[in-house]
Amino acid sequence: MKYSNLRMFSIFLSAVFVIGALMIFAMFIKPAYKTIAEKRSEVASRESILGQTKAVTSQVKNILSEYQNLSELQNEISLSFPQDSSVASALYQVTSLASGSGLNIESVNVLESSIVPSKEDNASLIKGTGILNFLLRASGSYETLSLFLTKAENNVRIFDLDTLRIDKTGASNFFDFIIGVNTYYLSN
Amino acid sequence: MAEQSKTLIEKEFLRPEALKTGWPWRLLVFTIFLFGIILLVFFGMKIGYEPYLDKKIKNLDAEIGKLSQSFSQSEVNDFLKFYSQLSNLKTLLGNHIFSSNILKFLEENSLKNLAYTGLNLDIGRRELKLSGTVSSYEVLSQQLEIFRQSALVEKSSFKNSQQGEKTGINFEIVLILKSDFFKETSILSAPPIIPISTPVSSTSSEAISPTSTQP
Numbered sequence: 001m002k003y004s005n006l007r008m009f010s011i012f013l014s015a016v017f018v019i020g021a022l023m024i025f026a027m028f029i030k031p032a033y034k035t036i037a038e039k040r041s042e043v044a045s046r047e048s049i050l051g052q053t054k055a056v057t058s059q060v061k062n063i064l065s066e067y068q069n070l071s072e073l074q075n076e077i078s079l080s081f082p083q084d085s086s087v088a089s090a091l092y093q094v095t096s097l098a099s100g101s102g103l104n105i106e107s108v109n110v111l112e113s114s115i116v117p118s119k120e121d122n123a124s125l126i127k128g129t130g131i132l133n134f135l136l137r138a139s140g141s142y143e144t145l146s147l148f149l150t151k152a153e154n155n156v157r158i159f160d161l162d163t164l165r166i167d168k169t170g171a172s173n174f175f176d177f178i179i180g181v182n183t184y185y186l187s188n
Numbered sequence: 189m190a191e192q193s194k195t196l197i198e199k200e201f202l203r204p205e206a207l208k209t210g211w212p213w214r215l216l217v218f219t220i221f222l223f224g225i226i227l228l229v230f231f232g233m234k235i236g237y238e239p240y241l242d243k244k245i246k247n248l249d250a251e252i253g254k255l256s257q258s259f260s261q262s263e264v265n266d267f268l269k270f271y272s273q274l275s276n277l278k279t280l281l282g283n284h285i286f287s288s289n290i291l292k293f294l295e296e297n298s299l300k301n302l303a304y305t306g307l308n309l310d311i312g313r314r315e316l317k318l319s320g321t322v323s324s325y326e327v328l329s330q331q332l333e334i335f336r337q338s339a340l341v342e343k344s345s346f347k348n349s350q351q352g353e354k355t356g357i358n359f360e361i362v363l364i365l366k367s368d369f370f371k372e373t374s375i376l377s378a379p380p381i382i383p384i385s386t387p388v389s390s391t392s393s394e395a396i397s398p399t400s401t402q403p
Contacts (some may be wrong), residue, residue, distance in 0.1 A: 010212050018362070024223075024227065030228060039241040039245065043241055043248065046245060053255045060264075075272055081275060083269055083273065111222045118275060118279075127269065127271075127272040129279075146288060146291050150288045153288060158277075160311075162310065163310055164307065164309040165306075166307040168191040168306060184276070
């Protein structure tokens with residue numbers, strides 16, 4: 001082969017390699033680099049999640065181990081705010097308070113209200129509050145009512161007065177009462 | 189002789205330089221090297237780095253999944269119940285109604301010679317409707333003034349009055365109570381209101397609360 005032809009062929013081949021290199025860069029390396037960058041960011045985010053999960057897990061483990069030792073406290077809290085409506089227990093308590101105060105109970109109605117969701121920041125985790133409304137029709141003296149209200153507000157299970165109606169009957173210091181009280185439970 | 193040597197020198201130095209021509213192998217080698225590097229980078233990324241990252245993502249996912257299963261769902265549910273109880277109980281105790289405050293308030297802020305015959309309390313609306321009998325309009329206006337001046341009353345309004353046949357003047361008053369009225373300390377923090385002049389008259393035995401109290 002003549003030198004001139006060889007030189008031309010060599011230059012042509014060099015140009016082919018350069019163009020080939022540029023084409024591989026543009027068509028394969030650039031997309032591959034993009035994919036790799038995405039995967040690297042995925043790795044970084046997963047590593048961050050793993051770090052956070054590890055921290056949260058260790059905290060939760062600590063809390064759970066502490067919680068295992070708090071069964072007594074949990075029982076006490078359940079007396080004030082039970083994990084279910086416990087209508088029978090609430091009825092017993094409210095009627096015992098009323099009759100123990102000297103009120104003559106004429107009738108008791110129970111109404112279960114809709115659940116009130118929590119207003120805390122992490123409300124999605126916290127279960128709402130169920131409300132039981134007791135409507136007592138009773139009669140008695142002013143002192144018996146006063147005693148009942150004081151006992152109800154200091155009862156272990158929370159009782160909140162909702163409505164109160166007092167009407168004078170014929171007899172001296174004797175009244176008809178319509179007392180609405182709310183008590184609460186953890187909704188499921 | 190001299191001419192002959194000059195000719196030789198001229199021949200040797202003054203003749204035009206002959207350029208050597210050949211194929212540019214250095215350029216070819218360089219481009220082959222460049223092409224090879226590019227290929228190496230591409231295959232390094234595709235065969236080496238990308239599978240490595242995939243494997244790392246898989247391992248991290250597995251580790252995260254393993255961590256989240258390190259305690260049972262029932263344990264978590266029990267704890268969430270307990271936490272919900274605590275959180276809700278805190279709110280409930282914060283809003284706990286001290287209902288006996290209403291009776292204390294009436295005992296401390298009612299005139300002696302005034303008798304209540306009815307009471308209607310709606311705690312949600314903080315509305316207290318009082319009905320009763322009073323001996324004169326003077327006493328009634330004093331009672332209204334006491335309620336108006338009370339730090340625990342947001343708004344007081346007189347609804348109506350009617351001269352009764354035997355029992356004096358029947359009246360109806362509506363009070364809107366302050367939002368902290370039913371808090372534990374509200375009665376203690378509010379100073380008692382002393383009326384400008386308290387008319388002296390017989391105490392009604394039919395009163396709900398004022399029979400045994402003095403404002």
